[in-house]
Amino acid sequence: MKTPETLYPFPLLPTAKNLSLTGITRTINRSSLKVRLEEPFLSIQKVVVEELQKLQFSSIVCDTSGPNSSSQLIFLASESLDPEDRLSLQQENVPEQSYVLEINERQIRIGALTAHGALYGLATLAQMLSYDSNSQIPCLKIIDGPDVPERVISPTLTWYAGFARIGFGMQLWDGERWKRFVDWCFIHKINSLNIVMYGFWPFEFPEYPETVLRNISVKTWSKETRDWLDVSFTHPNLIKPFLSDIINYANRRGISMYAYIGLNSYSGGYPVVHPESRAVLSDELQSKGHVNSYDSMCPSRPEVREYLINNVKRIEELGFNGLVFEESEEVQWFCQCEECQLKYGHLAPNDAKHTVSVELLQEYSKVLSPVTLMGVRWLREPPIVKSESYLQDWANKLPKHVKLFWAPGLEDDDREFLKWIGIFGKDRIYSRNCEGSGFAASLGRIPYLIPDTFPDTLKNYAFQHLWNDISQFQGAVNQNCTGINGYGFEWYGHEHYFMAAAQYGWDCWRFGHDDYLTHGSRHLFGEENGARYERIVRNIPCIHETQICEKLPSFPFMPNKYVGDEGSAYLGLMADQAELVLTDLQAILQTPGLTDIQSECAEATLLMAKRMQAVIRAGLYYNHFLTAMKNGTRDLTILRHYAKKSLHYAEENYSIIKENYFDSHDHTWTGVAIGEYYIPLVINEYKKVFSSVLGDEFAPDPSIAPIVGGESLPWEWLLEWGPRIAKAKPTAAIREGNVSIRVP
DSSP states (O other): OOGGGSSSOOOSSOOOOOOEEEEEEEOOOOOOOEEEEEEGGGGGHHHHHHHHHHOOOOOOOOOOOOTTOOSEEEEEGGGOHHHHHHHHTTTTTSGGGGGGEEESSSSSEEEEEHHHHHHHHHHHHHHHHOOOOEEEEEEEEEOOSSSSEEEEEEEEEEETTTTTSOGGGGHHHHHHHHHHHHHHHHTTOOEEEEEEEEESSOOOOOOOOBSSSSSSEEEEOOOOOOOOEEEOOHHHHSSSSOHHHHHHHHTTTTTTEEEOOOOOOOOSTTTOOOGGBBBOOOOHHTTTTTTOSSBBBBBTTTHHHHHHHHHHHHHHTTTSSEEEEEEOOOSSSSOOOOOHHHTTTTSHHHHHHHHHHHHHOOOOOOOOOOTSEEEEOOOSSSSSSOOHHHHHHHHHHHHOOOOOOOOOOOGGGGGHHHHHHHOOOOBBBBOSOOOOOHHHHHTSSOOSSSSSGHHHHHHTTSSSSHHHHHHHHHHHHHHTSEEEEEEEETTTTTHHHHHHHHHHHHHHOOOOOHHHHHHHHHHHOOHHHHHHHHHHHHHHOOGGGGGGOSSSOOOSSSSSOOOOOHHHHHHHHHHHHHHHHHHHHHHTTTTTTTHHHHHHHHHHHHHHHHHHHHHHHHHHHHHHHHHHHHHHHHOHHHHHHHHHHHHHHHHHHHHHHHHHHHHHBBTTTTSSSSOOOHHHHHHHHHHHHHHHHGGGGGGGOOOOOOOOOOOTTTGGHHHHHHHHHHHHHGGGGGTTOOOOOOOE
């Protein structure tokens, strides 16, 4: 699709809604700049200067001489706007966030009805200037504004820290790196960050010091000693506090900061260090295989209620603009203690959970400021399709001021989502079930982006991917919901999830799926490397190690197995694609002058591609071994060759992980072995097969313990619903005359 943005060398993201070019190009002098802000915008003067300094303007003078000044950059308030431009802004979906940007040969003018709108005009100008080191920009006029008021991203400050992991990626960032991320959000017009804090707290908590992420014992791999080292980890915010400063830094740029925490699950380290506080799991349930009694606490214990209330008070003290609470994902049982059974035992487990959720939200409302936003993610468990009467009953019980940071995805062809809109109201909905990058992260940091490389058996099952997120964004925008929320659980190599939230919350109907991928890749990497990166995303294999292991259960997200003739053929095809992907990545990384974000993305994707190549090779040789046995081969030399090659590449995969990711060992802090990387289990299963024929040379390691995935336990229902969701139609997004919606 040809758009105005393709006519000059910097593809804006989000795209500008109304853009007209004059055909003239001008040079910006960065040695000095005189700036004038009209009186209503003086409150953002400091931010304007800071942002211009990042663009390498060496001398910035704020002009106060009046309307006839000779300033090169002028910020015009409503009264000074051309009446036609003022009317255009007033007619935008969100007038208070809209702006006019006009660049001529002499001057740059940014006009807006509010300071927020003026900052978005500056953000567009910043993108334009950042794309051309020679300071050449076109003369143009833009009238622009967002489609929805709230464009939210949920990045992770901690994620199951001290329960399932220490952390990875952005969870290990210091304050300066977080500030760079806020800068990215600002120029991409993201205006809310829903900061995930799951597990031990990443901030000081004097009343409960044992619950913070300080001096947590962890094993990390040493390449030099080729062994695991016992070290301790303390969160960067506890070493050099930055969180309150980052909140203030973001707020000054019009970005709200919400704390995304468990409602009564993974709430600090309390249930780990005080196991007596945990929800009670009966002997009967334990005998049926239930193990995850470590995340939620018994709601009938007075000290638990007191702790949870103190949590929210402490988090608000840090400066957060809101708190978003997530119910536990547990769907099969509720606390079995005597008092909970007395209070809630007459209810089904999930109804008991929802009842406690309402009680806690009511208690939190009493201690939080009325201006502090409260949100909740709840009612997410099966049955996915719920009756109107059931939803209405819980809508009546939920405090009216609490917003919804979860609403159904494409389930039931969007009918369930539309049902929620009718019952809860579109104004309360800030988010849907857009968790594609969560799947990428929970599967051990694999390239889970789009389903194009999946075989048909998985393509008809997979649903939490970039295309699905985009369809959900479009449905929310089309139904005039308050906001959209992109869950950014993995940054490195998955930046498209963040960019899609920016694009579709602002200029939703510009692109269909494929056109977005072209534009977003070009925005991230430029023309030549953008084409390479798009090709990488479309072709990089996405295979989890457990998929090449008949005995191990696969994640509910990726249930199919690549074993046998059909599996071998698919792995062979993916081996060829991995080679092409690696060639493109090497070309990108050899390009002079890559930006930090370009280098980060390419290097992270290179690691994932190398891992996929090793997984594929291990799987191919494992299949060769199985085929040889099936065909009656008794040549032990050939069989030993296949076995050694398979184990070599499986170990190569694990080496890439251990040598590049800080937190790659399983953990037993909760009393249950939990891990993200299943390769040792896969290797042991390979060895069981090989040793049955080749003897003790391939004996499995008895010290390798079975582990559970930190996010896999509650999701077994996907085995039934995955195919149905994958085939679902995004009916909430379909508009009459709209050709940009791709309906599967």
